[in-house]
Every structure is written in structure tokens, then in C-alpha cells.
Amino acid sequence: MREFLVEITTTIPEGTPEDEVGRRRAAEAVRARELAADGRLARLWRPVGELRGIGVWCAADEDELHEKVLGTLPLRPWMSLDVTALQPHPNDPGWAGTAR
Numbered sequence: 001m002r003e004f005l006v007e008i009t010t011t012i013p014e015g016t017p018e019d020e021v022g023r024r025r026a027a028e029a030v031r032a033r034e035l036a037a038d039g040r041l042a043r044l045w046r047p048v049g050e051l052r053g054i055g056v057w058c059a060a061d062e063d064e065l066h067e068k069v070l071g072t073l074p075l076r077p078w079m080s081l082d083v084t085a086l087q088p089h090p091n092d093p094g095w096a097g098t099a100r
Contacts, residue, residue: 001058003042004065007082008053010075027074040069056086 012021035041035057044055059065062083070076088095 003086005084009080024074
């Protein structure tokens with residue numbers, strides 16, 4: 001599995017009923033827990049004072065990330081994404097490899 005840094009900005013369309021927003025947010029929380037349990041969502045942060053998310057997500061490739069992971073999020077139709085594929089850095093203290 002490959003890791004991806006994903007920045008997510010969610011913009012709710014004007015005029016969307018609050019009950020629909022609430023349903024989608026609740027379903028989003030459930031789906032995020034499922035993806036975490038499956039090893040697809042490794043970490044998720046919200047920058048202080050901002051309404052966007054930054055996370056580390058896992059998939060075989062970027063197509064799978066979009067289709068089978070991020071594409072399954074209930075809020076996905078309202079999201080804009082910035083995806084960056086990651087690879088281990090040889091100086092990462094959490095990486096099991098040796099420094100080169």
C-alpha cells in the first residue's frame with residue numbers, strides 16, 4: 001500500500017437543508033471509522049482555526065484512492081482534494097529503513 005497526503009476542503013452548497021448536512025456528517029464519521037479499521041485512513045488532522053482536513057490515506061495507487069477510498073465518503077461530492085503521493089524519507093525516525 002502507498003501513502004498519500006490528502007488536503008480536504010468541504011464546501012456545503014448554498015441552500016442545502018441542515019438535516020441533509022447532518023445526515024451526511026454522521027455518515028462521514030461512520031465511514032471514516034470503517035476506513036481507519038481497514039487501514040485506509042492512517043491519520044487525520046484539522047489545522048487550528050480552519051475548516052479543512054489534512055490526512056494520510058493508504059491505497060494501492062491514486063486511482064484506487066479516488067475510486068474505492070475517498071470516493072466512498074458521503075461528503076465527497078462537496079469536497080475539493082489536493083493529493084500528494086508519499087514515499088519514506090531515509091531520515092524519518094519512524095521509518096524502519098536505514099539512513100543513506
